[in-house]
Amino acid sequence: MATNTLDLKQIFTPSNIRQLAAPILLLLVLSMMVLPLPAFLLDLFFTFNIALSMVVLLVAMYTRKPLDFSIFPTVLLVTTLLRLSLNVASTRVVLIDGHKGGDAAGKVIEAFGHFLVGGNTAVGVVVFVILTVINFVVITKGAGRIAEVGARFTLDAMPGKQMAIDADLNAGLIDDAEAKRRRSEIANEADFYGAMDGASKFVRGDAVAGIMILLINIVGGLIIGVVQHDMDIGRATHVYTLLSIGDGLVAQIPALIISVAAGLVVSRVGDDVDVGAQFVNQLFTNPQIMVMTAGILGLLGLIPGMPNLVFLTLAGAMGYLAWWQSQRRETEVKEPVKPAAEVVATAAEMEASWTDVTPVDVLGLEVGYRLIPMVDKAQNGELLSRIRGLRKKFAQEIGFLAAPVHIRDNLELRPNLYRITLKGVEIGQGEAFPGQFMAINPGRVVGRLPGNETKDPAFGLPAVWVDSALRDQAHALGYTVVDASTVVATHINHVILSHASDLLGRQETQALLDHIAKDSPKLVEDLVPKALPLHVVQKTLQYLLEEGVNIRDMRSIVETLAEFAPRTQDAVELAAHVRTALGRAIVQGLFPGSADMQVIALDPGLERLLLQAMQGSSADSATIEPGLAETLLRDTAAAAQRQEDAGQPAVLLVPNALRWLLSRFLRRSVPSLKVIAHSEVPETRTIRVTGVIGG
Structure with missing residues (x-):
């Protein structure tokens, strides 16, 4: 027995009971559709339905954001199913025992049928129709439309929100756990509005079903009362209409409350406070509006024939509210004088700082x-x-x-x-x-x-x-x-x-040298900063990259720079020496394999003219006479096009002294042309001139 008791305690734990609550409730709701219920149980379930609708409304009122009530679409389905089951159960009782009197279907239905509408069938029908129209046409339709639009805009905004999360994560503002939580919240928000859009159809269907059940109860009750129970038509109409109206009202009022709750949830904007606080803060906190409202009500209260007491009372209440709000604002504005040190600290906090400077992305x-x-x-x-x-x-x-x-x-x-x-x-x-x-x-x-x-x-x-x-x-x-x-x-x-x-900055250059230093620390140490400053190394590498020469062979580049650094620190000259050291790789990239190098060359006369232009000036400052420059550009472009048409790379072979000048001069006009120097060609390669410029 002790073992059995222990097992039962393990089974009926609070967590297990909570897990079983929903299935048991659904089974009870479904059983009401097929099992006859006594009047007392009907009263109990109708009262529970009203209480449940009030709970849902209050939860919706005090919910700060929609996802805090994420179960609401399921609640809509369950409450709708509960009301329909109660309608079926009450219809069975009304049609079977309705001839016995007003309390045959329970005290709740009798109360709604007699006391709420005064026992007047016409008033009851009108009230029921009005409640149904309000629920079906106004509240449910509006809430459904809001949910539909909310779902659409939430889905459209999801990519932007996801990118904002990724940006915050990449910037280090949040960690992986926070990013995962935000992504989950965005997905849940979209699912919530989508579910609300569908769940609102349950409430609208419930309103239609309520009208049809009312008509069926009246017609069916009239037939049963007259045919089976020998009631006269007048009494049967009165009895079954009141019972049907009471049954309809006891279902439609909770349905109306649930629909209002749905509208409150989907129409929320902002998630800092609940609906009640938002309502008060945004409607009744402006004294000017309260004064104007009090003035209008006061004027209406002075008109003869108007309910003066009511209007003047409300005008006085609004006026007092305006005075109270103005006094409250004045109290909030009057702050104690801060000490000088605190004032200085506050001003310092408001000053701009380096954290306000946002660096520009290198690549975007x-x-x-x-x-x-x-x-x-x-x-x-x-x-x-x-x-x-x-x-x-x-x-x-x-x-x-x-x-x-x-x-x-x-x-x-x-x-x-x-x-x-x-x-x-x-x-x-x-x-x-x-x-x-x-x-x-x-x-x-x-x-x-x-x-x-x-x-x-x-x-x-x-x-x-x-x-x-x-x-x-x-x-x-x-x-x-x-x-x-x-x-x-x-x-x-x-x-x-x-x-x-342009992507090779000093930071990348230093990182590259640090990477090389892992295998050749002495080589890098002898170069930077002993032989060359970092900016010269960077400039030399940039000159190589500008002409499409990769810098993968950094060992050869560093060795060459270390060799020629004692003679010159001019980046152009150093780049020329590095190109000579990398000549085999440069030529291999242009002419793969061991085939002949089919290149374009300069006419000897043109070479002499260009070399004369170079005399007395550096490669960076040398210029070409305008007429000669135009002819050179035109002939070079034509020769390069012929090379490309023949399926060969456009390569111009020139003396070492002219290579930098011509490469810089021709780069923009003939971007496909590569200019190489004689010293860059390995001795093992055969040169074949296929075009001459200036000849």
């Missing part, structure tokens, strides 16, 4: 709101992983780790527009259409595609945005087809590669 990506799903971690945005892969690929190919790309939404941009920024300045922009594909024309397509014609933002090739259904057709016609995330990622990759020199 701003997106319109339709592109937010592409960069939203919660929605598995593909672009995030692609950008991480781009940074890793950049570090492997170029030789240093670039700054991270900070992503944010920008509502000022067009919905499908994105913008790439470098140190706060735009360096690229384009449009992307999630769900569609960009079909890029590489120059050999055999047909056209329907869609939005555009250009590839990275390389300027003609392209067209097409629906996913045309993807296979685009492949068949010779197009290169990529999705929206790939388009943006490729554009970002192209931009950061072309601005690699």
